[in-house]
Amino acid sequence: MVDYLWNTQSPLQKALVPGRHGAAGAHVGVTLNEVRDIVLVQVMARRGKAADAAKAAKKLFGIEAPATPKAVTGKTATLIWSGPDQFTVIAPRTDEASQLAAMVQVFAGSASLSDQSDGRCLIRVSGPRGRDAIAKFSSLDLHDLAFPVGAAANTSVDHTAVNLWREANGADGHPVYNMLVFTSFADSLWHTVVDSSLEYGVEAASARAA
Amino acid sequence: MRIACPFCGERENGEFTYLGDASPKRPNFAVDSGESPEGVEDAFYDYVYLRDNVAGYMREYWYHGGGCRSWLIAERNTVTHEFRSVTAAPGVGAAKPVQAGE
Ligand SMILES: [Zn+2]
Numbered sequence: 001m002v003d004y005l006w007n008t009q010s011p012l013q014k015a016l017v018p019g020r021h022g023a024a025g026a027h028v029g030v031t032l033n034e035v036r037d038i039v040l041v042q043v044m045a046r047r048g049k050a051a052d053a054a055k056a057a058k059k060l061f062g063i064e065a066p067a068t069p070k071a072v073t074g075k076t077a078t079l080i081w082s083g084p085d086q087f088t089v090i091a092p093r094t095d096e097a098s099q100l101a102a103m104v105q106v107f108a109g110s111a112s113l114s115d116q117s118d119g120r121c122l123i124r125v126s127g128p129r130g131r132d133a134i135a136k137f138s139s140l141d142l143h144d145l146a147f148p149v150g151a152a153a154n155t156s157v158d159h160t161a162v163n164l165w166r167e168a169n170g171a172d173g174h175p176v177y178n179m180l181v182f183t184s185f186a187d188s189l190w191h192t193v194v195d196s197s198l199e200y201g202v203e204a205a206s207a208r209a210a
Numbered sequence: 211m212r213i214a215c216p217f218c219g220e221r222e223n224g225e226f227t228y229l230g231d232a233s234p235k236r237p238n239f240a241v242d243s244g245e246s247p248e249g250v251e252d253a254f255y256d257y258v259y260l261r262d263n264v265a266g267y268m269r270e271y272w273y274h275g276g277g278c279r280s281w282l283i284a285e286r287n288t289v290t291h292e293f294r295s296v297t298a299a300p301g302v303g304a305a306k307p308v309q310a311g312e
Contacts, residue, residue, distance in 0.1 A: 044304075045303070045304035046304060047304055047305075048304060048305075049304055050303065050304040053304070068217075069217070069218055069219070082278075083217065083278040083279055083280065083303070084217050084278060084280055084298065084302055084303030084304070084305075085303035085304035085305075086303070086304075139221070139222045139224070139225075153218065153277075154218065154276075154277045154278050154279075155218075155221070155225065155276065155277060156224065156225050156276035156277070159276075161276065
């Protein structure tokens with residue numbers, strides 16, 4: 001009998017070609033990163049238990065769970081609003097089993113959990129022209145006043161569901177946006193993002209979540 | 211056309227799906243304390259098939275499938291496409307379940 005081994009690989013295994021793309025020159029306009037090794041859990045409060053679920057989130061992560069479209073970062077995870085009385089927990093993968101077990105314990109009875117760790121792909125867009133690139137394919141208003149640091153949105157990009165949120169500005173002082181997409185659509189979205197960014201000069205890479 | 215989702219804010223209408231008139235109520239004879247068999251049939255026929263063709267404001271179901279995946283009820287002017295209000299449909303999120311006859 002032939003032993004069969006599941007081969008875990010990124011959904012961008014083929015699409016992501018590390019290095020420089022598009023416009024050449026000294027400046028990189030858009031930096032694209034696939035952020036790998038994440039733990040991702042969808043948390044949905046049960047009927048009439050939204051307050052209990054929020055209390056549980058506070059206990060485990062030390063922050064108020066977002067009740068409006070926002071992303072808030074706590075001790076060990078970032079909580080991203082993903083709908084009324086639900087949010088997504090994202091954390092760097094350290095010890096997945098114990099990370100999940102801690103959540104199962106604290107949310108018991110107040111919320112339903114759905115492990116999406118290998119179901120979504122996280123693409124990070126940064127650099128001086130990152131916002132311009134996103135503006136080509138997103139209908140959201142990304143102006144600082146409308147979409148400041150910490151803002152989040154469930155939206156559609158190219159008819160594909162995307163969770164988009166803005167984290168603290170990068171070291172270069174420019175905005176940093178995160179896009180979560182279903183793994184099966186990641187390849188397609190990646191090409192959309194790259195195509196939109198080429199004219200600004202792209203630096204592409206993958207990185208472990210930190 | 212842009213629709214102001216009560217949860218997500220204003221979004222393009224491509225993120226939403228139109229689901230029709232929100233006014234018809236499913237006949238509930240346990241609550242309405244019973245009617246004749248003909249009355250039941252007529253009430254269901256009305257509920258399933260008959261719709262008003264409103265020129266002006268009507269209450270409509272819209273689904274924010276390209277966003278927060280919530281069912282919404284909007285008051286929209288069918289002549290001007292002006293939205294007067296957009297609210298969550300009963301039972302959205304972890305709110306209490308809809309009561310019979312609601
Ligand atoms: Zn919405």
